[in-house]
Ligand code: 0WK
Ligand code: BGC
């Protein structure tokens with residue numbers, strides 16, 4: 001990178017090292033002059049060093065490193081999204097601190113995407129010096145007074161005044177409307193404010209003023225207002241840069257990189273507060289004697305060193321100090337000075353801007369210096385111009401180095417090789433110093449060549465931007481309210497869950513007694529869990545979950561070996577004729593036998609059939625009704641074992657001995673019971689949901705015998721089909737049910753299981769979109785498609801790490817334009833829906849466990865639950881929330897959840913093995 005030669009050069013004006021075209025060269029004799037200007041020359045290497053050191057400080061601060069204290073603060077601003085133009089409404093804006101000794105009140109009307117731009121109405125008020133240096137209460141009362149004066153002077157509507165407070169000083173923000181002042185800068189030093197929440201101080205002053213009820217909705221730094229105010233163009237403004245009386249920048253950082261924040265999702269605007277960058281190592285070599293004396297005389301010596309080399313409050317003073325220095329050494333004004341030249345602050349920013357302006361400069365130099373009581377000659381005027389140019393060139397280059405650090409940080413934060421970004425600029429230095437902007441741009445291109453940067457001047461100094469933040473804050477607040485209202489019915493209280501538990505107990509008792517109940521409590525003729533003595537080879541079928549599987553299960557002394565194959569059940573078969581379905585099943589069995597070299601062998605077969613069946617025996621099961629998207633004709637009311645045997649018969653030359661039909665809950669319980677004999681409950685939370693458990697035979701009406709146990713298939717998916725859960729059902733549940741192939745059925749399942757959660761989420765997203773809360777209110781075609789939002793998305797979206805990037809990826813795949821607020825809301829919707837499902841499921845297990853404890857008259861019951869199902873297994877929080885809810889609702893039960901490794905096929909084989917063993921025993 002070529003940064004050779006003195007300040008001002010051909011290649012680009014102000015490029016470090018080369019003399020400036022069009023400006024007279026200092027007479028050779030003035031080595032003093034050269035030495036003086038030399039002090040303000042910053043080399044390319046020095047700029048790169050500053051860039052690197054500032055970047056390092058920024059990252060130290062982001063990581064929350066405390067000691068050594070980073071040179072910059074990197075303050076999160078709670079602004080998490082850049083405006084998306086839908087903001088509407090009238091907002092009051094109070095700007096304090098950006099423009100030095102003045103504050104500004106604005107009335108900004110935002111008209112949304114299609115509205116025409118309404119010019120803000122504003123009024124500027126000069127802040128008396130004694131107020132800037134007096135008591136804090138005086139300053140805020142002054143601000144409240146200006147607000148009242150503005151409102152009295154401008155015919156604006158009085159209802160629900162929402163105010164955005166632009167407070168341009170370093171603050172610790174703890175919310176969009178909570179901000180504590182760290183330290184004053186730029187000529188302010190009011191007492192009793194540092195360490196205080198400035199929003200509260202303003203609210204108190206407005207209350208004391210009592211003329212108007214104004215709701216202070218948001219407080220923002222002026223850099224944020226500048227960034228937010230830039231017109232949405234080709235690319236979003238993600239950096240805000242202010243060079244006014246002071247200087248600072250903000251940019252959109254990935255929230256997960258900001259240690260101070262407890263959320264790692266989305267982006268957050270960070271105010272760099274680079275004014276305090278004073279890293280002696282990097283800055284030392286470029287600090288001049290003039291900088292030191294300016295700092296020494298300032299209100300805050302030792303602080304804001306970087307700002308004092310760039311900010312408009314200081315450039316004039318630097319020039320003045322240099323002119324005094326050169327005058328006293330006879331280089332300027334014939335060695336004469338003047339009282340005005342010797343008085344601090346007599347040369348202002350606008351003076352410097354005018355004097356260094358090559359076109360109008362020399363005449364203006366004369367006029368300004370004469371106003372300061374000096375009588376400059378032509379060469380004086382030219383030398384003064386050089387001094388102005390040197391001071392401003394350095395300021396622009398240093399500002400460029402700082403901006404290049406922010407761009408480098410953005411690149412790292414976005415893991416982008418090539419960064420495309422727009423930088424919103426604001427402040428008097430930009431407005432008055434065209435040369436400053438050009439040098440800044442050129443130097444940034446040299447220091448950050450891989451970044452494609454465009455500069456967007458802020459149109460009204462950030463007032464609109466502050467209104468945008470206020471609108472965003474107001475919008476976020478109203479969206480949050482609408483989101484909470486929408487999700488509130490999903491947040492079940494302890495009382496509601498206990499009511500579900502009690503309702504389930506009641507339905508269980510009725511179902512066991514054979515009375516009308518939404519819980520059919522079906523006897524399964526499985527009376528015992530395996531005792532480990534089972535032996536042999538068995539075929540097993542597993543139908544009803546995500547996959548249809550055929551298994552060969554070898555139960556031997558050393559344990560159980562399983563060989564299985566997954567086959568698909570096309571929707572047309574699942575919803576075709578029963579004959580077609582069972583023929584398809586037999587085809588798969590034959591294919592499996594051929595592959596396993598079992599053809600011609602008639603192994604005992606256990607059939608896991610995961611649908612509600614009234615069993616008349618171990619190998620007799622009348623299908624009561626299909627669930628989970630199955631709807632094959634001619635099966636309901638039929639004995640599915642007969643249907644299978646019929647298909648086997650139709651396929652000559654196949655020998656199969658169907659011994660048992662079991663529900664997947666039973667298969668899962670048996671499978672886990674083989675390892676843990678205390679496993680007496682089976683739970684499925686997959687495509688569908690259901691549970692079974694070992695009930696006292698005496699409690700099972702319709703089955704002979706009253707000692708011992710029998711496994712009961714609860715078919716809890718149908719719980720609430722009698723309307724007993726309607727108090728929990730939301731409009732989203734109702735629309736999912738209405739759209740299902742079995743409306744009014746499986747209501748509990750439709751609030752819990754994998755086949756439906758994605759659909760519930762999709763419909764909530766559509767609802768929130770219609771409220772304008774999501775996706776800018778734009779209804780997205782793709783999201784209208786049923787089942788487009790898979791339940792597995794919930795598991796991915798709610799996974800703890802990287803959630804938001806995954807949210808984005810998933811939703812972008814769905815063609816949904818996504819803001820990070822949207823992403824966070826989608827995440828909250830998923831969480832609300834899955835948490836309700838898990839807590840309802842937990843209430844169900846608690847009901848079963850408590851029933852068993854009471855059955856056995858135990859103070860405390862220890863029991864294990866065998867669990868299977870994709871949702872339970874894959875969702876990052878489902879299982880722990882189920883367990884927590886069981887502990888909450890059944891504190892006298894110690895319940896262990898065992899995830900079934902081999903699925904219920906093994907269980908079906910074990911049930912078959914037990915049946916064969918029992919049959920063997922009766923035969924001998
Ligand atoms: C695996 C079991 C099967 C059960 C399924 C449920 O082997 O019997 O039906 O889990 O989970 P899903 O596949 O529906 O997620
Ligand atoms: C303040 C910043 C502000 C900047 C520009 C600095 O003195 O610390 O908060 O953004 O001036 O106004």
Ligand code: BGC
Nearest residue numbers: 610611612627684688689690
């Ligand atoms: C069925 C149950 C099955 C559950 C889990 C429900 O739809 O009715 O028989 O156990 O899904 O697969």
